[in-house]
Amino acid sequence: MTKREQLGSFELMVILVLIRLGENAYGVPICDELEKRTGRDLAVGSVYAALERLEDKGFVTSELGEPTPERGGRAKKYFHVTARGLKEVRETQRSLVKLWQGLPELQGGKA
Amino acid sequence: VTTQPPKLAKWLLNHFGCSRNNDAVIGDLDERFQQGHSPAWYGKQVLVTIVVSIVSIFDIRTVKFLDVRAVIAGWVVFTACFHSLFPVFGRCTVLTAIAGLVSGLTVTAHSRQLQWLSLLFYTATMSVYWISLGLISNPYAPSVQLYKWIGFRLTRNAHVSVETLVGNLVVLILFAWLGGSVCLGSDAKTESLEHES
Numbered sequence: 001m002t003k004r005e006q007l008g009s010f011e012l013m014v015i016l017v018l019i020r021l022g023e024n025a026y027g028v029p030i031c032d033e034l035e036k037r038t039g040r041d042l043a044v045g046s047v048y049a050a051l052e053r054l055e056d057k058g059f060v061t062s063e064l065g066e067p068t069p070e071r072g073g074r075a076k077k078y079f080h081v082t083a084r085g086l087k088e089v090r091e092t093q094r095s096l097v098k099l100w101q102g103l104p105e106l107q108g109g110k111a
Numbered sequence: 112v113t114t115q116p117p118k119l120a121k122w123l124l125n126h127f128g129c130s131r132n133n134d135a136v137i138g139d140l141d142e143r144f145q146q147g148h149s150p151a152w153y154g155k156q157v158l159v160t161i162v163v164s165i166v167s168i169f170d171i172r173t174v175k176f177l178d179v180r181a182v183i184a185g186w187v188v189f190t191a192c193f194h195s196l197f198p199v200f201g202r203c204t205v206l207t208a209i210a211g212l213v214s215g216l217t218v219t220a221h222s223r224q225l226q227w228l229s230l231l232f233y234t235a236t237m238s239v240y241w242i243s244l245g246l247i248s249n250p251y252a253p254s255v256q257l258y259k260w261i262g263f264r265l266t267r268n269a270h271v272s273v274e275t276l277v278g279n280l281v282v283l284i285l286f287a288w289l290g291g292s293v294c295l296g297s298d299a300k301t302e303s304l305e306h307e308s
Contacts, residue, residue: 027136
């Protein structure tokens with residue numbers, strides 16, 4: 001059985017945000033969306049660390065965009081989810097749904 | 112209202128952030144800062160980013176960014192330089208300084224990415240080697256023969272005081288970084304030139 005690269009929980013959040021953002025997925029909107037959806041303050045460095053891991057696993061690709069004055073002349077780096085990344089997200093979703101089923105403690109939203 | 116990010120924090124991230132996307136991270140932080148974040152927020156982001164990027168170096172997937180080839184080149188140049196100049200200068204600080212300067216320059220010139228990390232690794236291995244040689248060169252140590260076998264020409268006058276050993280090591284490291292600083296940051300410069308063009 002070959003070893004399959006898997007998604008960590010933060011990586012899963014990041015890749016879901018990338019899917020949601022589509023073509024406009026670079027650092028700033030990724031962080032904004034993650035903060036909005038999770039309600040947590042995030043460090044840009046941590047998000048990039050996750051993006052780099054995803055890229056190493058082949059789930060994400062990146063390309064340099066245009067530099068802008070508000071970025072001190074630095075280029076944006078856009079991230080896109082690969083077909084392999086999409087497949088992995090679907091498999092993770094399937095696994096999580098299976099694990100979720102039949103757990104009364106997690107029904108109804110009470111701790 | 113301050114519109115420029117804190118200079119010190121930016122300088123720190125520029126020099127010590129070792130993510131391969133460091134330039135994009137700085138751009139994103141600048142852009143978010145312009146959206147109304149405080150200098151304290153910027154400073155906190157920079158600290159976390161530097162720590163995360165350093166920790167990720169030790170991730171097995173990113174170890175490949177440590178340029179072993181550059182470190183080996185530094186060692187080869189150091190050994191060649193030291194042994195060829197030893198007959199001219201003898202055991203003196205000038206020799207250590209020259210060997211350090213040239214080998215440091217070699218490491219950063221050969222390193223394709225994270226030059227400072229290669230230089231750090233080179234000086235760390237050099238320090239371990241230097242101290243080991245000094246320790247086993249103690250004339251009373253039974254391992255002196257082994258030292259003479261390992262260190263060959265370096266060992267011909269093995270009676271080195273601790274002061275000389277440490278002093279020469281400091282000179283070696285200082286000059287290695289001085290030599291290395293010639294090429295440090297050249298990647299970033301090339302990249303910004305490419306953007307400009």
